[in-house]
Amino acid sequence: MSLAASTPRIPPAPARPRPGLGSGGRSGTLRDPALEPIADKVARGERLSLEDGRVLFTTPDIWTVCQLADQVRRRLHGDAAYYNINRHLNYSNVCALSCKFCEFYRKEADDGAYTRDMEYVRSQARAAVENGATEIHSVGGLHPKLPFSYYTDLCSTIRDTAREMGSDLHVKAFTAVEIVHLAKIAKVYKIDDRQSGIRWVLTKLKEAGLGSLPGGGAEVFDDRVHDEAYKGKIRSDVWLDVHRVAHELGLNSNATILYGHIETFPDRLVHMDMLRRAQDRALARLGYQGEMATGPQHHRANEEGTGGHLGYSGDEGADVPVITLTRPGSVLPERRAASHPSPNSGYFQTIIPLPFFPDGSELEHLPGPAGLENLRTLAVSRLMLDNFPHVKAFWIMQTLPMAQLMLQNGADDLDGTIVWYDITKVNHGAGQGSGGDGVRTHQEVNVWTLQKAIREAGFKPVERDTVYRRVVRDGADGRRWRSE
Numbered sequence: 393m394s395l396a397a398s399t400p401r402i403p404p405a406p407a408r409p410r411p412g413l414g415s416g417g418r419s420g421t422l423r424d425p426a427l428e429p430i431a432d433k434v435a436r437g438e439r440l441s442l443e444d445g446r447v448l449f450t451t452p453d454i455w456t457v458c459q460l461a462d463q464v465r466r467r468l469h470g471d472a473a474y475y476n477i478n479r480h481l482n483y484s485n486v487c488a489l490s491c492k493f494c495e496f497y498r499k500e501a502d503d504g505a506y507t508r509d510m511e512y513v514r515s516q517a518r519a520a521v522e523n524g525a526t527e528i529h530s531v532g533g534l535h536p537k538l539p540f541s542y543y544t545d546l547c548s549t550i551r552d553t554a555r556e557m558g559s560d561l562h563v564k565a566f567t568a569v570e571i572v573h574l575a576k577i578a579k580v581y582k583i584d585d586r587q588s589g590i591r592w593v594l595t596k597l598k599e600a601g602l603g604s605l606p607g608g609g610a611e612v613f614d615d616r617v618h619d620e621a622y623k624g625k626i627r628s629d630v631w632l633d634v635h636r637v638a639h640e641l642g643l644n645s646n647a648t649i650l651y652g653h654i655e656t657f658p659d660r661l662v663h664m665d666m667l668r669r670a671q672d673r674a675l676a677r678l679g680y681q682g683e684m685a686t687g688p689q690h691h692r693a694n695e696e697g698t699g700g701h702l703g704y705s706g707d708e709g710a711d712v713p714v715i716t717l718t719r720p721g722s723v724l725p726e727r728r729a730a731s732h733p734s735p736n737s738g739y740f741q742t743i744i745p746l747p748f749f750p751d752g753s754e755l756e757h758l759p760g761p762a763g764l765e766n767l768r769t770l771a772v773s774r775l776m777l778d779n780f781p782h783v784k785a786f787w788i789m790q791t792l793p794m795a796q797l798m799l800q801n802g803a804d805d806l807d808g809t810i811v812w813y814d815i816t817k818v819n820h821g822a823g824q825g826s827g828g829d830g831v832r833t834h835q836e837v838n839v840w841t842l843q844k845a846i847r848e849a850g851f852k853p854v855e856r857d858t859v860y861r862r863v864v865r866d867g868a869d870g871r872r873w874r875s876e
């Protein structure tokens with residue numbers, strides 16, 4: 393496929409008229425007065441409380457919630473919507489755990505259990521480079537027998553293969569759950585000092601080529617839900633410790649929330665609050681002080697050089713908006729990227745709300761979340777996680793049409809051109825949770841389709857690399873790329 397040649401010539405859709413603040417969220421619906429103080433806070437860029445979050449989750453006026461999320465999203469990113477060219481590599485589905493919500497895991501002797509060898513990893517890296525990918529996203533089950541060297545080999549094999557082909561691939565790999573498992577395999581995990589074992593593992597993986605951590609395995613940070621649905625998995629404190637150590641080592645990471653199963657709205661809000669506190673700490677370590685928030689007054693504060701805040705500025709002349717998180721004389725690492733060889737500096741980049749898919753899991757009797765709930769949870773994530781630069785609508789789990797709607801209601805990123813994705817299998821023909829014949833693991837869209845979806849939603853497609861630098865493609869076939 394020629395990436396350069398695939399650039400579509402579709403005129404951008406006209407900006408969608410947004411309902412005024414004084415009216416209902418949609419014509420014909422009444423605006424919920426309980427949203428007024430929240431709208432004021434959003435306009436002022438103030439942090440929302442858990443009680444505000446409860447109102448956002450329970451108000452019947454869902455369109456105003458979405459509108460507020462869109463307001464924040466546009467303040468941060470203007471009309472840019474990000475995507476990347478990537479490939480998922482699930483290296484093994486063999487797992488020592490048996491989480492009730494998971495349909496992916498197999499025991500070693502089960503039909504369909506697989507573990508990829510390095511020749512397979514190499515072939516995937518080659519295919520990724522040939523398709524112009526900038527990233528391999530690799531996660532797997534907690535394999536009881538693979539040695540620690542398997543995981544360092546996986547990272548170095550991907551990097552070396554790409555380099556031999558004159559290119560590069562960012563390795564985004566291993567959830568926090570896997571990192572703790574690796575510390576146990578390497579026999580460096582100590583209950584009374586878990587951070588040192590985690591640090592050892594992450595240091596070795598980084599030396600082997602690991603570039604960042606994906607956001608999986610967080611599920612919902614609540615002990616009741618944990619014990620009922622994924623007992624045996626690490627708890628919230630350990631998940632947060634892994635990301636903290638990763639950040640301290642200069643690795644960026646993402647975070648997820650798996651919603652729509654046995655958790656409650658307050659559980660979701662506590663999860664979001666724990667993440668934004670962890671991000672406050674990560675940003676403070678990088679030298680950004682004060683509560684991070686969005687809002688016009690923060691641009692003023694920034695001009696006066698009085699504090700650290702997240703805000704959008706339509707960088708003069710550039711066609712990619714730049715998120716600036718400013719303290720006097722400083723900017724968010726994403727902006728530093730242009731002149732900095734390693735933009736990773738250790739913070740959460742993206743929140744990815746993941747809707748629970750019941751099919752094939754032990755929780756199959758549950759209905760799973762429907763469209764409006766997905767939209768609302770996405771919007772609430774944008775509003776509550778005021779210090780997260782990005783919100784991802786993971787199209788493979790949300791479907792592409794739904795992801796388009798999400799772009800208009802808080803999301804700024806669609807993820808990528810994923811090829812094989814084994815963890816959840818969406819029947820894109822018949823919609824979420826329908827199971828049946830259409831279920832497949834080969835789920836791919838090409839660049840043209842992603843760009844078209846973004847343009848149709850009224851946004852400007854921007855190809856990014858894993859750490860959200862703009863990707864520029866050269867050459868006739870567009871396979872050669874560099875980050876700016």
Ligand code: V47
Nearest residue numbers: 493494606607608609646648650746747748749786
């Ligand atoms: O951790 C497992 C979830 C996650 C089900 O960091 C399920 O950029 C729904 O974390 N229904 C893996 N979800 C995926 C993930 C991810 C995806 C895309 C981008 C990034 C990123 C991270 O999938 C697991 C788990 O929370 N999951 N089973 C299920 N039945």
